[in-house]
Amino acid sequence: MEPISIEGTTKTPTVKFDAGSGKIEIKGRSIPENSIEFYKPLVDWLEEYAKGPLDKTSVNVQLEYFNTSSSKCILDVFKKLEAIHKAKNEVVINWYYEEDDEDMLEAGEDYESIIRVPFKMIEIVE
Amino acid sequence: MSFDVHEYFSKLNGGDVLVAYKGSITTDLINNVLEEIEEKMDGADEQAKIKKKVYNVLVESLQNLYHHIEELPDKLKSDFESKFGILVVSRKGDNYRISTGNFISSEKIKFLKDKIDKINSLSGDELKDMYKFILNHQKLSAKGGGGLGLVDIARKTGNKLEYTFQHYQDDYYFFNLDVYINEEN
Numbered sequence: 001m002e003p004i005s006i007e008g009t010t011k012t013p014t015v016k017f018d019a020g021s022g023k024i025e026i027k028g029r030s031i032p033e034n035s036i037e038f039y040k041p042l043v044d045w046l047e048e049y050a051k052g053p054l055d056k057t058s059v060n061v062q063l064e065y066f067n068t069s070s071s072k073c074i075l076d077v078f079k080k081l082e083a084i085h086k087a088k089n090e091v092v093i094n095w096y097y098e099e100d101d102e103d104m105l106e107a108g109e110d111y112e113s114i115i116r117v118p119f120k121m122i123e124i125v126e
Numbered sequence: 127m128s129f130d131v132h133e134y135f136s137k138l139n140g141g142d143v144l145v146a147y148k149g150s151i152t153t154d155l156i157n158n159v160l161e162e163i164e165e166k167m168d169g170a171d172e173q174a175k176i177k178k179k180v181y182n183v184l185v186e187s188l189q190n191l192y193h194h195i196e197e198l199p200d201k202l203k204s205d206f207e208s209k210f211g212i213l214v215v216s217r218k219g220d221n222y223r224i225s226t227g228n229f230i231s232s233e234k235i236k237f238l239k240d241k242i243d244k245i246n247s248l249s250g251d252e253l254k255d256m257y258k259f260i261l262n263h264q265k266l267s268a269k270g271g272g273g274l275g276l277v278d279i280a281r282k283t284g285n286k287l288e289y290t291f292q293h294y295q296d297d298y299y300f301f302n303l304d305v306y307i308n309e310e311n
Contacts, residue, residue: 010157031160031185033153033192065178067185068274071261100175103182103282110254114262 004045012038013063017045022054026077027062030070039073046080053084062096062124063104071107078115085117094120129292129300131205131212131227138214138225151195151211151228156188163215179307180222183279184215187226187305190275195228202295222307230301235291238301245276246286253281283307 001019008014008028016025024046032038059081066074078093085091093115095108105121112119135148144166145159163184167177191211198206212227230238248256257277264273280287288304 010161031189033156033189065182065185067182067189068278069189071274071278072264075261098174101178102175103178106254110258110261114258 001045001049004042015042017042017049019049019054022057024057024059024081025062026074027060029064030066030074032067032069035067035069035073039070039076043073043076043080046077046084050080050084050087053087053089056090057081057084057092059091059093060096061093061108064098066107075111075114078111078117082115082117091117092120093117094122096122096124098124099126128295131294131300134227134292134300134302135212135214138212138216141223142217144215144217146214148210148212150207150209151188151191151213152209153192156192159188159213160185173309176222176307176309179282180215180224182282183305183307184224186275186279187224187303188213191226191228196230196234198229198298199296202298220309224305224307225302227300227302229294230291230299232297232299235299235301239289239291242276242287242289242303245280248280250281250284253277257281279305 003019004015004017006012006015011029011032013026013028013030015027016023018024030038061074081091081093093111095111097104097108105123108119108121132148135146139146145162147155147159149155160181164181167180191213195209195211197203197208198210206229210229212225214223214225216223216225245253245256257274260274260277276287283305285306285308288306290302291299292302294300
């Protein structure tokens with residue numbers, strides 16, 4: 001599978017999806033007016049990857065800001081990962097948040113309560 | 127007498143104003159405002175936590191405007207650009223206020239008013255549950271809106287959403303929403 005590598009902008013995150021190493025990374029800001037356009041190819045990629053995933057997939061999500069439009073798309077991404085996990089493959093979602101950013105920690109906990117995949121909440125201390 | 131949008135806008139323009147805008151709400155405008163606010167808050171030596179909240183709430187407020195603005199019918203349109211909205215971000219002591227305004231047709235008022243009143247009646251935990259429920263059960267619209275913006279704003283600020291609907295002309299009203307962000311929350 002072709003990896004995905006997208007440079008971040010002021011409104012969209014840096015994305016690296018690599019089937020060869022089982023590493024999935026979303027980092028930066030996700031605040032586009034219409035997030036479906038941005039996330040659709042990512043969700044499609046994961047659907048394809050789910051057909052033959054590695055034994056272990058590790059996911060790093062490190063967002064500075066995300067809007068509510070993105071929050072649904074991120075849930076769609078996580079639902080694909082949940083399906084991979086359900087098929088008896090190891091999946092871990094590392095949810096990074098900056099020191100004192102309780103809103104971002106809570107957002108991670110919201111997902112953790114909806115999605116049946118192990119989450120690790122990781123505080124970034126400067 | 128119909129509601130005077132311009133006079134209302136100038137009244138909002140008091141205190142320490144970071145951004146005041148009236149006109150078309152476009153993607154470019156949103157980008158410019160976000161950039162400007164970020165620069166101003168970085169320069170103002172504000173706490174990182176507050177900066178983030180203001181920025182987050184501003185993104186939602188602007189995108190709510192962008193997704194929900196209604197066009198006035200041609201005969202009422204003369205004074206206003208298309209996709210007309212207002213935005214004022216101001217600071218008074220430790221309080222930030224984000225005011226937005228846009229036209230709305232009378233038949234949509236009840237839905238919006240009920241939604242805001244419902245949000246205002248909920249506790250922090252109930253807002254969290256409402257957010258998670260909508261997140262998990264409601265599809266995004268074609269425009270990318272998800273019905274989560276106001277819930278998210280109320281949750282992040284911990285404050286009630288203050289609003290008015292002022293009659294403009296015929297079936298059209300001007301909807302104003304004031305959101306407050308302060309240090310304690």
